[in-house]
Amino acid sequence: MDGRCPGAVEITKERDARSPAVAGALxxxxxxSILMGIITAEALFTVGYETDANTISDLGSTWQPGDVVREPSATIFNLTMVATGILIAGGAWFLRRVVPGRAVPVAVAVLGVSVFAVGIFPGEEINGEPSSSGVHPIAAMLAFTSGGIAAVLSGRVTSTPFRWIAVALGSIALLSLVLSGPLGDTSLGIGGIERWVAYPVVLWLVAFGGYLAAAGAGREPPAAAADG
Structure with a gap:
């Protein structure tokens, strides 16, 4: 017994040794890209934008009356979502060759498709309030949910200490999503609580990607090093 997690990522001759590095890089x-795209779109928003009062999707939304968009923020945000959705879905494709089972790759794939849809179908603001109709709210909710689930599930295919970090980030995202209704009326605001849902998933993407990339670089898998 070497102490490693039974489901930990392992690079073997039988598996495509490049897949972990490619999945991790994507x-x-x-x-x-998501983090920097949001920061840039916020900085360039042409009218007052408050992170407590405004949702992330407000950056790319149309505003009523007149279907007005705030440029260049809308283009930056929506293109970022489309591009990163493709990257995440591509990462899921390579991830299926790396980790045992289908749960993690499927959850990551759903996240990628949902993020892509968020960019393709921008939100709509009516009198300063996000509309609940259309594809965008469904895609955003699916992205939040699948992202948190993917992070939690990744704890099954990694080892300490990363497994606990992944589970913690996913749990924070999912708990914040559940509490988004009541907490939206606090000083955090709807925008603040939404960021507690989204940013843990974004941080997990970077961390899990680094975990995979390190394993694919010809080093001892981080899972084995942590538990060995």
Whole structure:
């Protein structure tokens, strides 16, 4: 017994040794791009934007009356979501060759498709309030949910200490999502609590991507090093 997690990521001759590195690079790039895209779109928003009062999707939304969009923020945000959705889905494709079972790759794939849809179908603001109709709210909710679930599930295919970090980030995202209704009326606001849902998933993408990339770089898998 070497003490490693039974489901830990292992690089073997039988598996494509490049897949962990590719999957990790795609997920890391997606996480970094989402974070920087949001920061840039917020900085360039043409009218007052408050992180407590405004949701992340407000950056790319149309505003009524007149279907007005705030440029260049809308283009930056929506293109970022489309591009990173593709990156995440690509990471899921390679991830299926790396980890045992289908749960993690499927959850990551759903996250990628949902993020892609968020960019393709921008939200709509009516009198300053996000509309609950259309594809965008469904895609956003699916992205939040699948992202948190993917992070929690990744704890099954990694080892300490990363497994606990992944589970913690996913749990924070899911708990914040459940509490988003009542906490939206606090000083955090709807925008603040939404960021407690989204940012743990973004951080997990970067961290999990780094975990995979390190394993694919010809080093001892981090899981084995942690538990060995």
């Amino acid at each position: 997920l890391m790039l997606a996480g970094v």
